Amino acid sequence: MKATFKLPKTKKGWFGVSLIAIIILLGGWPIINIFNQEIIVFGLPLIMVWSILIIFLTTFSMAFINKIGGVD
Amino acid sequence: MIEYIPFIITVAYIFIAVILGFFAGKGKNMDNVEEWGVGSRSMGPIMMYLLIGAGGVSAYTFMGSPGWAYSKGVPALYVVVYLTYMAILAWYFGPKVWELGKKYNHVTQSTAISDRYESKVLGGIASIVTSIGVLAYAVIQTTGAAYILNVMSYGLIPTWVGVFLSLGAISIYLYKSGLKAIGVTNAFQGALMLFVSFFVGLWATKQFTGGYSFAPIFERVKEDIPQFLTLPGALGDMNATFWTTSILISFFSIWQTHWIQWMGADSKKSIRRSATLLPTFYVVLVPMIVVGFIGVFMYPNIGTPDQVAIQLAVDTMPAVVAGLLGAGTLAAAMSSSEPCVHATALSYSKDVLQPLFKWDEKTTGKWTRRLIFPIMAFIIAPISILEPASLVYILLIGYGFIAQAFPAIIGIFLWPRATKHGAFWGILAGFIITVIFSFVIPHPLDIHAGIWGLAANAVIFVVASFMTQPVSKETIERFFPDMVDELYEDEASPSLRVEIK
Structure with a gap:
C-alpha cells in the first residue's frame, strides 16, 4: 500500500489551501509583530483592529472558496 | 427589593431556557441514539451558527476576556483570533465528518476512530481520555454559573445550591430533548450574549467617557499604561511566540462536542454555510474586552480580574442592565457546559459501554440519555462544589x-x-x-x-x-473510495500480469 497523502486535485483546491494558510499566518508570528504597536486606529489599538479584520478576512476567504468550489 | 432585580432577571433566564429546551424535542422518541444524540440531523444553518457560536463562547471567555484585558491588556485578543480560526476547522472538517457519520452511522469522534483504525479499544480509550478535558471544562462552567447566581443573589444562594440549580435546569431539558434542546437553548443563549455584550460595552463606555466612542478609553490607556496596548502585555507573559502557539494549539483541538454538533446539521451545506459566517459571532467578545480596559481605571486594585465586568455592572449600571449581564454570563456558562454533559454521555454509552457489554442499539439508546444523571451527580457536581485549586x-x-x-x-x-x-x-x-x-x-x-x-x-x-x-483494504475503500486505485496500484499489477500469462 502506498503512503500517499490526500491532497487537493485541482488548481482551485490548491488556491483554497493556500488562501487559508495565508489567513492563519496573518494572525501569528511574524506578521503580528507589524501590528504590535502603540498606535490607535479608528479609536482602537492597532492589534485589536487587526484581530477584528482577521475575523472578516477569514469569513470572506471561506465564502470566496465556497463560491469558486475550492474545497476538496 | 430593587437590589434583587438583577437576580430575578438571572433566574428568569433559567426558566426561559428550561421551557425552550423542554419543548424542543416534543413528539420525538428520545430513547433513540440518533434522535437524542444528534437530533436526527435536522438543524439548519442559522441554528448551527448560534449552536456552535454560543458553545464556543463560555463563561471562561465571557468573564475571562475582560479579566485578561484588565490584567494584561491586548493579549486578551488571542481568544478572538483562536475562536475565529476554529471556525476554519468546522468549515473544512465539519461537512466531511457529517457525510462519513451519515454514511456509516457514526455519532461520536471515538466511533469514527474505532471504525477507521479497526480498533474498538482505541475508540474506547479516546472516549475516556478526551472526556477528562471535556468534563473539566463542564466543571469550570458550572462553577462559573454558581458564582454568578451567588453574586446576583448577594450571597443568598451558596455555591452548592447554585451548582445544583444550574445542573438541575440543564438536566431537565437535556434529558427530555437531547441535542435539539442544546440547539434551541444555545440559539437563545447566543442571541442573548450578542445583545448583552454590545449593550453592556456601550453602556459602560457612555458611563466612563460620556459618549459611545472607544477612542477616549484607549487614548487614556496609551497615555497612562501603554504596556496594555501591545504584546507581551502588562504582565509581560505573552510575547508573539506564545500568542502564536496558543492560537495554534486551540486551532488544532477538535472537541468531541464540536464533532457531535456538526453531526446535528441537516446537510453538509448547512455546516459549511454556518461555519463560513461563524467568525462574525466572535465580535461579541470585543465590547467585553473594552469593559476590561475601563475596569483598569475604575477598579485599580480588584482581587480577581475575572470579576471586573460583573463588579462594574453591579456598581454602576441600572438593575435591569446588571441583571441582563448576569443572565448573559449564565447563558455563556450553561451553553458551554451542556454540550459537554451531552457529548460525554453519548460517547460513554456508544464507545465504552456498548462494546463492553455488547448492548444492542435499543439498550444503548435507553441508557444514553440516562447517563447524564450520574455524570452530573457523581462527577461534575461534587468537583464543582469542592472548587479544587488544581482544576486549571x-x-x-x-x-x-x-x-x-x-x-x-x-x-x-x-x-x-x-x-x-x-x-x-x-x-x-x-x-x-x-x-x-x-x-x-x-x-x-x-x-x-x-x-x-x-x-x-x-x-x-x-x-x-x-x-x-x-488497516484492511475494505476499510480503506470505505474511508478513501477515491484513492483506492492509486493506493493499491503496485499490488494490482502482479496479479494482472499473472492473468495475462
Missing part, C-alpha cells in the same frame, strides 16, 4: 490531550497509511510531552506545551504507522 491544571492537561487527537483525525480523512499503533503511540507521546512541558519545564522557548506535544505526536504517528500494518 486538569483543564490544561485536558486541552493538551484534545489537540493530541488531531493527527489521528488527519488519519481518518487525509492519510490512509495511518495505523492504530501510530495513532495510539502518537497520542501517548504527545500527552506525556504536553504534561512535562506544562508542569515540569513550562513552555520551553515560549512555545505552548501542547505544540511541543503535537510535534512529538506527529513524528511518532508517522514513524509508528510506517512500522506497522495498515
Whole structure:
C-alpha cells in the first residue's frame, strides 16, 4: 500500500489551501509583530483592529472558496 | 427589593431556557441514539451558527476576556483570533465528518476512530481520555454559573445550591430533548450574549467617557499604561511566540462536542454555510474586552480580574442592565457546559459501554440519555462544589490531550497509511510531552506545551504507522473510495500480469 497523502486535485483546491494558510499566518508570528504597536486606529489599538479584520478576512476567504468550489 | 432585580432577571433566564429546551424535542422518541444524540440531523444553518457560536463562547471567555484585558491588556485578543480560526476547522472538517457519520452511522469522534483504525479499544480509550478535558471544562462552567447566581443573589444562594440549580435546569431539558434542546437553548443563549455584550460595552463606555466612542478609553490607556496596548502585555507573559502557539494549539483541538454538533446539521451545506459566517459571532467578545480596559481605571486594585465586568455592572449600571449581564454570563456558562454533559454521555454509552457489554442499539439508546444523571451527580457536581485549586491544571492537561487527537483525525480523512499503533503511540507521546512541558519545564522557548506535544505526536504517528500494518483494504475503500486505485496500484499489477500469462 502506498503512503500517499490526500491532497487537493485541482488548481482551485490548491488556491483554497493556500488562501487559508495565508489567513492563519496573518494572525501569528511574524506578521503580528507589524501590528504590535502603540498606535490607535479608528479609536482602537492597532492589534485589536487587526484581530477584528482577521475575523472578516477569514469569513470572506471561506465564502470566496465556497463560491469558486475550492474545497476538496 | 430593587437590589434583587438583577437576580430575578438571572433566574428568569433559567426558566426561559428550561421551557425552550423542554419543548424542543416534543413528539420525538428520545430513547433513540440518533434522535437524542444528534437530533436526527435536522438543524439548519442559522441554528448551527448560534449552536456552535454560543458553545464556543463560555463563561471562561465571557468573564475571562475582560479579566485578561484588565490584567494584561491586548493579549486578551488571542481568544478572538483562536475562536475565529476554529471556525476554519468546522468549515473544512465539519461537512466531511457529517457525510462519513451519515454514511456509516457514526455519532461520536471515538466511533469514527474505532471504525477507521479497526480498533474498538482505541475508540474506547479516546472516549475516556478526551472526556477528562471535556468534563473539566463542564466543571469550570458550572462553577462559573454558581458564582454568578451567588453574586446576583448577594450571597443568598451558596455555591452548592447554585451548582445544583444550574445542573438541575440543564438536566431537565437535556434529558427530555437531547441535542435539539442544546440547539434551541444555545440559539437563545447566543442571541442573548450578542445583545448583552454590545449593550453592556456601550453602556459602560457612555458611563466612563460620556459618549459611545472607544477612542477616549484607549487614548487614556496609551497615555497612562501603554504596556496594555501591545504584546507581551502588562504582565509581560505573552510575547508573539506564545500568542502564536496558543492560537495554534486551540486551532488544532477538535472537541468531541464540536464533532457531535456538526453531526446535528441537516446537510453538509448547512455546516459549511454556518461555519463560513461563524467568525462574525466572535465580535461579541470585543465590547467585553473594552469593559476590561475601563475596569483598569475604575477598579485599580480588584482581587480577581475575572470579576471586573460583573463588579462594574453591579456598581454602576441600572438593575435591569446588571441583571441582563448576569443572565448573559449564565447563558455563556450553561451553553458551554451542556454540550459537554451531552457529548460525554453519548460517547460513554456508544464507545465504552456498548462494546463492553455488547448492548444492542435499543439498550444503548435507553441508557444514553440516562447517563447524564450520574455524570452530573457523581462527577461534575461534587468537583464543582469542592472548587479544587488544581482544576486549571486538569483543564490544561485536558486541552493538551484534545489537540493530541488531531493527527489521528488527519488519519481518518487525509492519510490512509495511518495505523492504530501510530495513532495510539502518537497520542501517548504527545500527552506525556504536553504534561512535562506544562508542569515540569513550562513552555520551553515560549512555545505552548501542547505544540511541543503535537510535534512529538506527529513524528511518532508517522514513524509508528510506517512500522506497522495498515488497516484492511475494505476499510480503506470505505474511508478513501477515491484513492483506492492509486493506493493499491503496485499490488494490482502482479496479479494482472499473472492473468495475462
